[in-house]
Amino acid sequence: MATGQGALLSLLSYKMSGFLKQPLVVRADINLNVLALAGLGLLSRLWRLTYPRAVVFDEVYYGQYISFYMKRVFFLDGSGPPLGHMLLALGGYLGGFDGNFLWNRIGAEYSSNVPVWSLRLLPALAGAFSVPMAYQIVLELRFSHCAAMGAGLLMLIENALITQSRLILLEAVLIFFSLLSVLSYLKFSNLQHSPFSLSWWFWLVLTGVACSCTVGIKYMGVFTYLLVLSVAAAHAWHLVGDQTLSNVGAESRWHPGGGGAKRAECVALSGWGRQCFSVLWQVCVCCHLLARAVALLVIPALMYLLFFYVHLSILFRSGPHDQVMSSAFQASLEGGLARITRGQPLEVAYGSQVTLKSAFGKPVPCWLHSHQSTYPVIYENGRGSSHQQQVTCYPFKDVNNWWIVKDPGRHQLVVSNPPRPVRHGDTVQLVHGMTARLLNTHDVAAPLSPHAQEISCYVDHNISMPAQNLWRLEIVNRDSDRDVWKTIMSEVRFVHVNTSAILKLSGAHLPDWGFRQLEVVGEKLSRGFHESMVWNVEEHRYGKSQEQRERELELHSPIQTDVSRNLSFMARFSELQWRMLTLRTDDSEHKYSSTPLEWVTLDTNIAYWLHPKSSAQIHLLGNVVIWASASLATGTYALLFLWYLLRRRRNACDLPEDDWLRWVLAGSLCCGGWAVNYLPFFLMEKTLFLYHYLPALTFQIILLPVVLQHVGDHLCRSQLQRSVFGALVVAWYSSACHVFSTLRPLTYGDTSLSPSELRALRWKDSWDILIRKY
């Protein structure tokens, strides 16, 4: 092992000296193709960017989040991690947007304070730079400049991509980062001959960063990340098996000399030499693997945390979505609950006055509540009740939400001095503040959940129904059995001492006699842990008044407070992340929603915007020729790949090894990219739109010239065939251009078309082109 380290050290020092010997030289290769593509991309995406100066389609959705960022108000959006929203908001920040715009209606005119140009700039730039990136990717896949140019030009004239990148939407940014992660990985893997060089590191780290950005914009990006990871894993696996690695990597520099002779030399080495060689080899492989693991696993994870860190530190004010979060989280926001709870005593003691919030938060966040009304003697369905005072869960703050924690052994309802804190496992009674009745449960079926016990505030009707009002306190998130019950922090369960029923929010709404508040029951058959059994103290103060009248006054008076409590970042992150993932939006239908099958054939479109007066309109509508040929190319690729694979298995190699590897890599990235960005949608239950297909389409477009070049190179045998094929390709591309220019008015929405022109553009019955009736 020591020899291995020595070898490594000498290798390092050799590298260091290399840097010192050479002068610092900057060379710039300018690829005019890239420049031209970038220029055209910018032109197509940025041209009249501020038109229309009105809210277009989903801008109404992203816009509200931009406003939240501008006002630093906390919000919760389950659609994706915050990076995408933050990038959009960055545009607003740079344009000096103050967030004062009501995003409520598609088509609403922007007021003058909305910097439309800078808001739309970022997606447009991302869309524009995707064009030269497609070129670069094909080039890095080691296909010809011609094919690469083809990919760029196809990206350039794809109407759907143009539309999507000219608005305040996230798909263009998502596509940009997916392409960036693929491109940088390719750059990195093409640098295998010079490992650990500066550019090697650069591209490797960039891969990780781009991947994390992809994930950070939409959760769909995870699949692209996994694709890059698995390609990297496959490469690393070959690396592990590659026994010439140290020759290429370290040996050739270590012993300057011909790499080819190394093997013989190595074999001829004496035993010691071989051992040293072998150790060095292992170390080298380990370094390779470690570098990849750090760049592709650790960096993305850290970046992901960073996005949330920035997100949470920008949004420090409380806002409309607070209610969904836990009390502790709310207390960490400025305003809102924090203003109320500041300075509360931390430890709940006997005599404390508390409000108890259900930690479940479904269907609505609510507090344990009771009021004067009793359960009806007989329910509608004929069952009877205890006719005692109702206990419910109430979604609004109310003086009836206050409860007093009482020691069963004592009578007073005030906190002694010093306060005696309540601990895990202690038995308590809960006294309802306004009515001074005790929380009780007994063997009577609950009003709506007959399998569970009724919870009531005990009223003695003198009918042999004894009070059973002892509850054992269990702190769920405790560290030890002697933990103290803490305000906000502690999540507690109340276990009934007599029946071991657990106080639980059933989630059902009581009928009119219960004022439509939520039902609370004693769950007897506790099958494990459930959040609906967990409660936490939200507001808390030490009770001082022994007399009921005084206590009522005290309950009505606002609480004074002076300390603020903060959650750690990780706690806030994990809560936010969990809420985002479990946030379920009801499956709302949408006029323009579609199914994944309709995307491939472009059987659907989305009307984004209609000019208030003229018939100018913007549609998300793809270039039909490109969509059809891209799908065709994917199919062709799959068939050819299968054919070659079978033939190779029978030892008939149609392609030279190099070409084959290139062909496989191109397929696994492009076909794979299409598959991972498309197929998961079949399993999703949310409302889907055509624009969800755009990332997958981008990968297909990149595959298209690759397949064309392959057909031209390998399947056209004679020169004549090749020229015919070339001519066909040119004809096909010009038809794509023609389609682009025909659909252009619907992409930019700058020309008003007559109804007959519009009707002429409705190439498919399923396309919904808006034609005004005059």
Place this chain on the structure above:
Amino acid sequence: MLCATSRLLAAPAGTTPPAQPRARGPALRCRRRELHFPSYPALPSCDFLAGRLGRPSLPPGRRVILRRARMTPAMDGGPPGSELRARRGRCGTQPARAVVAKDAAQSPKRPAQGSRRLEAAGGWAVLALVTLLSFATRFHRLDEPPHICWDETHFGKMGSYYINGTFFFDVHPPLGKMLIGLAGYLSGYDGTFLFQKPGDKYEHHSYMGMRGFCAFLGSWLVPFAYLTVLELSKSLPAALLTAALLTFDTGCLTLSQYILLDPILLFFIMAAVLSMVKYHACADRPFSTRWWCWLTLTGISLAGALGVKFVGLFVILQVGLNTISDLWCLFGDLNLSLVTLAKHLIARIVCLIALPLALYTATFAVHFMVLTQSGPGDGFFSSAFQARLSGNNLHNASVPEHLAYGSVITVKNLRMASGYLHSHRHLYPEGIGARQQQVTTYLHKDYNNLWIVKKHNTNSDPLDPSFPVEFVRHGDLIRLEHKETARNLHSHYHEAPLTRKHYQVTGYGINGTGDSNDFWRIEVVNRKFGNRIKVLRSQIRLIHLVTGCVLGSSGKVLPKWGWEQLEVTCTPYLKETLNSVWNVEDHFNPKLPNISLDVLKPSFPEILLESHMVMLRGNNGLKPKDNDFTSKPWHWPINYQGLRFSGINDTDFRVYLLGNPVVWWLNLVSIAIYLLLGSILVLAVQRGVCLPAEVQGLSQVLLQGGGQVLLGWALHYFPFFLMGRILYFHHYFPAVLFSSMLTGILWDTLLRLCAWRLASCCSSSLARSIHIGGILSLLLGTAYSFYLFHPLAYGMVGPLAQNPLSPMAGLRWLESWDF
């Protein structure tokens, strides 16, 4: 020397590309080393694309062992006297594996012939013992408790339906329930017990036949697993360990003892795996009788597994993957002509695809033939389907074939369990749209489901004999008048009561006179031109003329004011879903000739398709509610929570489905160890490390045999994470079978590795005793844990486990177990 020999031997055995050049380096290095290291493994013939299932063609390591065994028996890593089985694999040779047969171990020097015979006899004896033990545990106290336990209430009831021929609906394919019914029938159960709810006493009804049948099938799991592991690992201890784990698992035991689909399903899954493994084993003699036999059995078992529950798809997937890799290996064998390959392919297509499909379809054919009486399942199916069932009012009914003006009809929504378009004399309550008459869908037949088809613009009575009959055609504008209340089906721009984005549908007008919001265009789905509308068969949509919305049922249940019937809305989204498609079911028109509905009966393929659609939707419809405690897939391997089969209180006879924690946690640990060990081995192979021959053989067993069962485990476990439907603990049991087999293989291999390690430094007798001792202690440990936990399965009475007097006191190791 040995290296060279083995390489020479390897050369003809290799089937595909001769060892690639890079293999040479280590091989050379190898040769310079000590003789302990026989050979660098030639590269697998199935290259990496074939995946882990491809069986690498190893140079015949066993021959090396053979030679070494002869030369230096004392130094041999394997237990002395190991019997070597010569067996050729498909892609080269299988790694041979030393088999420790008890008899052979005692007399290492005996002639091979005698020892083989003895070994065979011993093998049969062990198998018989294992089978016997399995049957004994499963049939012990089978009759207790004499009341319905858990899902017996469903499956017993469905068995009765088969005996009575009553049509019912279930989300699972019919085979399992048919078999239960058959078992009940043969054992003299008359199908009269109601199976109402868990806890009902069976009393005089004979239930033992059905339970016995399930237990019988469940008992075969153990010998099947035993044989599978024996075939995969060639090691008796591994097989014994697996058998013990499964025999002594209280979960498998409990699940096998009741009238459930699971024992039947598990039986078929295990049979499929066993016959697949067996048929792989005779791959060296393709197209022999044995080969055909096992291949066909695989197909039959697959059909059985799929016919019981759709979970069978996972084992089909496993067999499919194996077959693909198998074919891939054959395809790479250049010695085989394309004709032979085609024969191989066709044999598999016939036995593994065509045969199972035929059998599966046959079970449905029997299902439909047996169940001819109308029953509780009718409502789930389309009107045309119901016409098949005697007792249903559509059976043998005769109605006019084409819809005409003046007809009185009922309109049924095509969505499963959505019901008939319905209205009644109750208004929508204040604040919910317009205060007009409610329109809902209702599942039951009722006079309020009747509607009269009228022309949109005239109110004349079309039944007046002076008018000629006029048929309703595709695209006509019509008005639907509610027969009982004489109000028109009506919609307008008010939001629907529950689905806020849709429009409200009401009954409006007095005596059939309303306004233009009562006009609907009737369209037949997938029809372009004006044609008549057929009763039952035409799928129609009703499009509101003024707003352009489509009449649909949202499937949401209205609150009390709507009598908990389902909401009807008019949806502005023109997407074609079953919610908005209807058909005409009952049809009365005195002016038209009635025809028999028999001509409208669907054909068998249509029935098959429909019942699958209904099952699929039924499965998707089993959604957990927000507040329910649902079992999550991650609960299962850790045995987090069981299922209560019977009894709650301390006076009840309690049965609790819970895996034997010792077995399950051992399985869990084994999977982790396996993954660790497997990746180390794979990495070592990829790095080109020379493994000693013994380790080589063991690692082959571990990677191939273990890989096979690990794949099975993964396929039967991970898909559940993706399922939206409600999940239960017992869904994990197919995976338990596989993970127990993995445990058997893993621990045997681990102990052998230890023994080999010890044998190389200490004495070989110590090594052998380590191996035997390890296996024995595992066996005994499992048996003891079964002794502790057996009341869970065989039932317990008395105080709950919290109580120190309970037999289970101190055994409630997790708080989440409630027994």
